[in-house]
Amino acid sequence: MADHWFEPIADHMGAAYLRYTFTLGTAQEIDHVVSELGLEPGMRVLDVGCGPGRHAYELARRGISVHGIDISQTFVDVAEKEAPAGATFQRMDARAMPFEAEFDAVICLCQGAFGMMTVNGHDSDVLKGISRALRPGGGLAMSAFNAYFAVKYHEKATFDADAGVSHEKTEVKDQTGKSKEVDLWTGCYTPRELRLLLSGVDLEVKSISSVEPGAYGNAVPSMESPEFLVIAFATPIQRLGTR
Numbered sequence: 001m002a003d004h005w006f007e008p009i010a011d012h013m014g015a016a017y018l019r020y021t022f023t024l025g026t027a028q029e030i031d032h033v034v035s036e037l038g039l040e041p042g043m044r045v046l047d048v049g050c051g052p053g054r055h056a057y058e059l060a061r062r063g064i065s066v067h068g069i070d071i072s073q074t075f076v077d078v079a080e081k082e083a084p085a086g087a088t089f090q091r092m093d094a095r096a097m098p099f100e101a102e103f104d105a106v107i108c109l110c111q112g113a114f115g116m117m118t119v120n121g122h123d124s125d126v127l128k129g130i131s132r133a134l135r136p137g138g139g140l141a142m143s144a145f146n147a148y149f150a151v152k153y154h155e156k157a158t159f160d161a162d163a164g165v166s167h168e169k170t171e172v173k174d175q176t177g178k179s180k181e182v183d184l185w186t187g188c189y190t191p192r193e194l195r196l197l198l199s200g201v202d203l204e205v206k207s208i209s210s211v212e213p214g215a216y217g218n219a220v221p222s223m224e225s226p227e228f229l230v231i232a233f234a235t236p237i238q239r240l241g242t243r
């Protein structure tokens with residue numbers, strides 16, 4: 001499996017990741033996703049770049065079975081530790097997922113693999129795998145960092161206009177509070193780019209909304225929210241095996 005720059009960061013944070021304020025609105029995020037995708041108990045969901053499994057846990061608690069994949073073994077271990085019934089986890093690279101029409105829905109939230117590339121094309125590989133994993137008509141909820149917001153407000157970051165990647169140095173803490181300086185690269189998107197990328201892998205966009213962690217909703221895209229939330233569905237063309 002190819003290495004990923006985020007793995008040493010996850011190794012340092014471990015379960016301390018779940019203390020960051022952006023993780024505290026998980027239940028609201030899942031309420032919204034469940035409603036938008038029409039998820040029901042008994043359905044099967046793939047959580048791409050699941051991290052320590054916070055969204056997977058919330059889905060499983062609602063009777064929806066979830067398989068979470070993440071490139072970080074440390075995060076997979078944290079996720080498995082107190083997993084509720086119906087939530088399973090596995091170390092896997094989202095750029096090379098083997099799933100074929102197996103899931104009623106896919107979630108890929110908070111830069112869960114999509115938007116964590118430093119090489120052009122990796123995000124497309126993640127999206128192709130997501131599209132292949134969905135059964136015909138299955139739904140996708142995916143967040144992406146807002147490029148307009150990054151340029152306007154990320155004063156401490158540098159923005160690579162060619163790649164659309166925001167780079168910042170920051171500090172992350174471990175369980176004991178010990179800090180480590182790390183580099184973060186965040187792939188940023190406009191709604192138009194997201195629509196183009198998704199249509200290229202036979203995913204039909206239902207909506208793109210301006211959102212922030214813990215406050216998912218249906219606001220029209222603007223430059224003022226840190227993230228966009230994409231709701232999309234696998235188009236019938238997939239049934240013809242054209243991918």
Ligand SMILES: C[S@@+](CC[C@H](N)C(=O)[O-])C[C@H]1O[C@@H](n2cnc3c(N)ncnc32)[C@H](O)[C@@H]1O
Nearest residue numbers: 049050051070071072093094109110111112113
């Ligand atoms: C910011 S965290 C988000 C985790 C989780 N989705 C959440 O909302 O808390 C990004 C996650 O994506 C994972 N990731 C990044 N690139 C990946 C890849 N190529 N394959 C699988 N997981 C990846 C990281 O290990 C990390 O757990």
